[in-house]
Structures are given as structure tokens and as C-alpha cells.
Amino acid sequence: MDRRTFVQSTLTALCVAPALGFVRPxxxxxxxxxxxxxxxxxxxxxxxxxxxxxxxxxxxxxxxxxxxxxxxxxxxxxxxxxxxxxxxxxxxxxxxxxxxxxxxxxxxxxxxxxxxxxxxxxxxxxxxxxxxxxxxxxxxxxxxxxxxxxxxxxxxxxxxxxxxxxxxxxxxxxxxxxxxxxxxxxxxxxxxxxxxxxxxxxxxxxxxxxxRIDIDADGQYNEKSTFIYSSLSDRVLITIARGLNKPELLDYVRQNLDMTLYYVHPNGEIVTDASGRQDKAVVGTLENYYYPYRYLALRDQNGTYAAMCALIERTAGQKLRGHLDYYLADEALWAPLPPAKSPPVSYVKTFPNSGLVRVRREQWDSTLIARNPVFFTFMHGQAVLQGLRLAASFFGKGQFQTETLVQKEKSWELTQRLEGPYYQPYPAGQLPTQDGDWEKMPRTARPQSEVQHLETRVLIRETNHGMEVEISSEGTDRVPVALELIFRPGGTFAGLTPHASLPNTWFMEKGTGTYTFQNDRIQFGPGLHLHKNTALRGALPAMDAPTVFLTGFTPFRQVLTFSAAST
Missing domain, CATH: 1.50.10.20 (Glycosyltransferase)
Incomplete structure (x- = not known):
């Protein structure tokens, strides 16, 4: 059988085979x-x-x-x-x-x-x-x-x-x-x-x-659950398309698979930081996408999808047995994949509906995230900065998080504005109670005074060998600030000072530090160490992961670089 005949027979099988019409191999x-x-x-x-x-x-x-x-x-x-x-x-x-x-x-x-x-x-x-x-x-x-x-x-x-x-x-x-x-x-x-x-x-x-299918212009389903439910939606939409003869549903699967090309870390993991479900920020690989990529690689003769199949086989091959029934039931999937065409590995890609920007340059990548206290990640192979978090001791509400991620020329900006007011006596003649019950006298009805302000701005931009994060926070002076650099466990640090009593906690006093995992290394810095408070009031609890702290006071300004370094 020549290749043209083989390809046509494969396409025919994938297009018309009933969902359950399999027989003995x-x-x-x-x-x-x-x-x-x-x-x-x-x-x-x-x-x-x-x-x-x-x-x-x-x-x-x-x-x-x-x-x-x-x-x-x-x-x-x-x-x-x-x-x-x-x-x-x-x-x-x-x-x-x-x-x-x-x-x-x-x-x-x-x-x-x-x-x-x-x-x-x-x-x-x-x-x-x-x-x-x-x-x-x-x-x-x-x-x-x-x-x-x-x-x-x-x-x-x-x-x-x-x-x-x-x-x-x-x-x-x-x-x-x-x-x-x-x-x-x-x-x-x-x-x-x-x-x-x-x-x-x-x-x-x-x-x-x-x-109608809940997919946005980015190619993402409503739950934004890249590890669990997006791939599930892909698989079941294929099942519906085949079982009810609705091939138009496959267009939604293609949209999601095309988006997922840009959600791949260099080590074969998938970006989960913007998920709205239980897989948010989990470490996950791409095995759940293998069936839809293989199905459409063969149906469409799509070389990029074929390359994704090869990547998944290489990075998560043994995990594919979780969908063995899909592969046994459809003999058309046993056909050889079309020639591979490399998926994108060097790009800057914005996903506005998910509040996320992806930057990848071959073996390192970075994710910028809105609507999340973790607003930045950086990975070089197996060396992983899981996230940056920033907090200030400002009226118990100083954990940095922003709703928007705005591109300004070659930078992306995240901004937070906070107020810390004090409250005056309840207006005369407007007391809602005579028994002194505080809960019956809402703050919203009290005049404010001595209002304090804190504006924090983060600018993130690409450099020649990585990323640069510029942080400024000002308005009220002498507010303690702590920046957390949260790494994935398993690597080793250099250039840092261990915390005197807390495990897995370091200070970065000056200069640069490194985090090395196997043959991959991230270099970061410079450091800043003006106080030792790692649990600011109003900040989120520390993560169970190796964490490096930079500490200071407002007015606060620090420019940090993260780069992929050779070991």
C-alpha cells in the first residue's frame, strides 16, 4: 500500500468509525x-x-x-x-x-x-x-x-x-x-x-x-483546568463527535490543543497556575492530552500534534496506561503518526482571558499571572522557581495580588492600591442601637480620617538570558515588606544565609544566589535584608517549599533578575 492510500484509509477510519464498533484486533x-x-x-x-x-x-x-x-x-x-x-x-x-x-x-x-x-x-x-x-x-x-x-x-x-x-x-x-x-x-x-x-x-x-461549548478566544474552557478538566473536555467532545456524528465539535478540541502548545514547560510539564479547579499550581505532565493529540494528528495529518505525542511519550510515557481503553478500542489509532513538525519553543504569548502571559526561550520559560498571589514563575529545565509572592504589613491586607496584567511596550505591569483608614465617632443622631452593640454600627457609616495609602507596582520584562522583575511600593513610610522566592524542593542553594530557626528558609542578604537541580541552575539577585520578619501580619502562610526571603521597608524598590545559568 502506498502512502497516499494508507493516509486516506487512516483518515476514513478515524472519521467514520463508530464510537463502540471495535472488534477483535x-x-x-x-x-x-x-x-x-x-x-x-x-x-x-x-x-x-x-x-x-x-x-x-x-x-x-x-x-x-x-x-x-x-x-x-x-x-x-x-x-x-x-x-x-x-x-x-x-x-x-x-x-x-x-x-x-x-x-x-x-x-x-x-x-x-x-x-x-x-x-x-x-x-x-x-x-x-x-x-x-x-x-x-x-x-x-x-x-x-x-x-x-x-x-x-x-x-x-x-x-x-x-x-x-x-x-x-x-x-x-x-x-x-x-x-x-x-x-x-x-x-x-x-x-x-x-x-x-x-x-x-x-x-x-x-x-x-x-x-454551546464553554471555550474562550484563548482556546481555554471555562474552568481553565489545564491538567485535569481541559483534557477531559477534549476527550469527551471527541466521544460525542463520533457517537452522535457531530464532527463540528472537533473544532473546539483543536482550539484547546493549539492553545496547550504554549502551556508546555521545557521539562514536559504543563502550566497550571491559572486553573480555577483543584489542579491549580500542581505539578502535572501531559499524559491526559495524548489521546486527543494522537486522534487529531492522524485525522488531520497534523505534524505539530504528532510532535506533541512524541513529547508526551518521552516525558510521561508510563502514565499513558490511564487511558488504555481509548487506544485498545480504536485500531485506527495504532497507525504511525505523520511526520513531526516542531511545536513552538521560543515565543511570547498572551492569554488575556486567563490573565496569563507565557515567555519561553528553548530551555527556560516564565509565566506571568494576574488574579493570583503568585504572580511570576521561572523554570530552567528541572530547576524551578515555583513563584514570587510579595506582602506588606499594611492593616492586615498587604498580600500583593492584582486583577490586571497590562503590557506597556516591552514590560508587563501589575498594580495594587490599598487604603488603611481610621474611623471617627458614629454620626450624632444616627446611632442604630442604644445597647452599645458594635456589630450594629457598621464602619461604612463612620467618617474616615488619617487615611494611609500604599501603592505597589511590579514591572516584568525579558532580558537577554532570562527575566527581570522591578518592584516598587510607596505611600506610607516604614511599612515592613517581604518578598518570597519559592522554589521546588530537591535542589541546592548557594549564596544565601539560612534562617536561624525555620527549616527550608533562607535570607538573601546581598549579591546573587543560585538554585541548582541536577544539571540545571537558576541565578537570581541581588539580595536585600533589612529585617527578619518572614510572617507579616495579613500575609499568606508560608508554603511547604524551600523559600528565600528579601526584606525591606517602604519606600521599597528592588530590581531582581532571574537567568538560566550553566552548571
Missing amino acids: SRSMPPWLLELVKLNDDGLVALRALQSKEAGTLGGVRDGHDILNPHSTFALILWGSCALFAPSSRYFRSEGLREDVRLAAEYLVKTQHADGTIDLLSTNFHSPPDTAFLVKRLVTAYGFLEQSGTPGVERVLAPLKTFLTRAGEALIVGGIHTPNHRWVVAAALAQLHTRWPDPRYRARAEQWLQE
Whole structure:
């Protein structure tokens, strides 16, 4: 087969293959997929050990807190079905594993509420969206089991179908909490409709879709959750596009994937600083994006997406097993990727809707962030400045944070203006109470006097080898100021003075300092050390990370440089 014919056949498969129409593999799996199957086998050993074999809880799986729950039980069904289906698995058609999966399916039915929902025991009860998270992948598991040829598999299919069809009744009427839940529920309904066609499934999915996809001009979804929920939205929108024949939904996925190209640190981690969910500022890699990048790299013959797949394989390869079911279910994904085209590695990119600016120059990068007490980060390979924070002892409200990030020529400006008033006696004749109750005399009605002011301005600009941060704070004199340089644990410092009593805390008295992690180094400075107070009143608590303090008083001005240095 020549390349043109091969490419056309691959595109056809990706465009028209039904969401669940997979069959026994018709050709050998590629090496990367064989490795994921092996990793899945290894993970099943620990998961099966957590399954209860006791009467009353038979089949349920415990989590790390020793709590039997639907989600851990679901995991055994999903990963077990992958192993029973994959010919290279050491559990292929295993009757022992089949029995464990059967018990898990029966336990899942027992824990299902009469309305078809399940509980997420950490927070949500009788939860349609958490039910949908399970359904959208258990329908695939059902297909694996059905096609596996495992002896006696019908004993697993029966309880699993019971769970899924009952859950479908819940999803036809159930509500949601967050923006991404709409697409998860719609994807689960699309999966159910493909497996057991029912016009009610499609109609309910269409109800959610009529709200339109929550993506902004930057290419970011509403929750701005780059590690968890943006990639989730990409995956489930692909599922809906395929299951309900809505290829136009793929345009939203492309927008997000194009944006994500600029959210990549040189070490393969993803920028999470502007997230609005629980992944804010976490350390995360890109494994959750592999499926959408691979799917669209092949569908569109997109070399940049192919290069992102290669990057993810290199930096987070073993973590790809978390979506093994996606890759097993679609043989078209096994095709070789198109020739790679390098993603952007040197740029300045602004994302106004997220209040974020990204600066990257090959092996170092920096993130500027509005609406966040951490307003600046700098990374050189594995050496990471996790953030700068600034605080002043100003009426208990001096933690620096700004709503805007404004570009002014070659600099970006963040500004905060604070007032600290005193209050006069309550106006005569306007006292709302006669019992002296302070709470009934609001400050807003009192005249102000001796009003103090503090204006802080941060200017950030690029230099030849890194970034420069200029900080000025003035208005009221003699206000103590502390600047925190917060680093990722694991490296070593030079040029600093350890705090006399606090662990992981240093002062930078003068000159420059360095932070070295393996073969990567950040040089920073100059220092300033005019007092020893590292816990100013009104400031946020110290982070559990190595922190360097620069301290002074207003009027305060300091220009700091951060550069990628050779070891």
C-alpha cells in the first residue's frame, strides 16, 4: 500500500468509525500499546489485592483510605476488561480475572441507588455526573468483554448491562455541578446510544449541547483546568463527535490543543497556575492530552500534534496506561503518526482571558499571572522557581495580588492600591442601637480620617538570558515588606544565609544566589535584608517549599533578575 492510500484509509477510519464498533484486533498492536498493556497487567496485581472477598461486601474494591467505593470497583472492571480483551496480556481470557470482574460488576449494581446513580464518597451523593464518569468508559469495557472470547463472560455482561441501563435512566433526567459535567454526561449518553439505541439518550445529550461549548478566544474552557478538566473536555467532545456524528465539535478540541502548545514547560510539564479547579499550581505532565493529540494528528495529518505525542511519550510515557481503553478500542489509532513538525519553543504569548502571559526561550520559560498571589514563575529545565509572592504589613491586607496584567511596550505591569483608614465617632443622631452593640454600627457609616495609602507596582520584562522583575511600593513610610522566592524542593542553594530557626528558609542578604537541580541552575539577585520578619501580619502562610526571603521597608524598590545559568 502506498502512502497516499494508507493516509486516506487512516483518515476514513478515524472519521467514520463508530464510537463502540471495535472488534477483535485485526493486526498486531504497535510496541507502545503492547507496553501499556503490560503496565496495565502490573497495575491489576495491586488492584485485585484490594478487592473484598467477604460476605456482604463481596466484590467491592477499597481505596487508599480502606473504604469500599464504586470508583475503585469500576477501575477493576475497566482495567480487567482491557486485560481480558488484549491478546498480549498475561490475563487474556483469564477465568480467574473474569470472576473478579464479575464480582466487581455485581457489587457495583448493589451500591447503585434506585434512581440509577452512585456516590462519590469524598463529596457527591446520588450523583448523576459521577455516574456518567463511570458509564462513559464502562460501555467500552462492556464491548471489550463481549468481544474477548473469554469463557463464561456472559456472567459478567449481565450485571454490567444492568448497571449501565439503570444509570442511563439517571442520566436522562439528572443534573450537574460544573461546566465539564455537561460534556461528560453527554458523552456517556452517546456511548449508551451507540450500544443500546434509545432516542431519549440522544435527546438529553442534545439538551446539554444546546448550551454551546464553554471555550474562550484563548482556546481555554471555562474552568481553565489545564491538567485535569481541559483534557477531559477534549476527550469527551471527541466521544460525542463520533457517537452522535457531530464532527463540528472537533473544532473546539483543536482550539484547546493549539492553545496547550504554549502551556508546555521545557521539562514536559504543563502550566497550571491559572486553573480555577483543584489542579491549580500542581505539578502535572501531559499524559491526559495524548489521546486527543494522537486522534487529531492522524485525522488531520497534523505534524505539530504528532510532535506533541512524541513529547508526551518521552516525558510521561508510563502514565499513558490511564487511558488504555481509548487506544485498545480504536485500531485506527495504532497507525504511525505523520511526520513531526516542531511545536513552538521560543515565543511570547498572551492569554488575556486567563490573565496569563507565557515567555519561553528553548530551555527556560516564565509565566506571568494576574488574579493570583503568585504572580511570576521561572523554570530552567528541572530547576524551578515555583513563584514570587510579595506582602506588606499594611492593616492586615498587604498580600500583593492584582486583577490586571497590562503590557506597556516591552514590560508587563501589575498594580495594587490599598487604603488603611481610621474611623471617627458614629454620626450624632444616627446611632442604630442604644445597647452599645458594635456589630450594629457598621464602619461604612463612620467618617474616615488619617487615611494611609500604599501603592505597589511590579514591572516584568525579558532580558537577554532570562527575566527581570522591578518592584516598587510607596505611600506610607516604614511599612515592613517581604518578598518570597519559592522554589521546588530537591535542589541546592548557594549564596544565601539560612534562617536561624525555620527549616527550608533562607535570607538573601546581598549579591546573587543560585538554585541548582541536577544539571540545571537558576541565578537570581541581588539580595536585600533589612529585617527578619518572614510572617507579616495579613500575609499568606508560608508554603511547604524551600523559600528565600528579601526584606525591606517602604519606600521599597528592588530590581531582581532571574537567568538560566550553566552548571
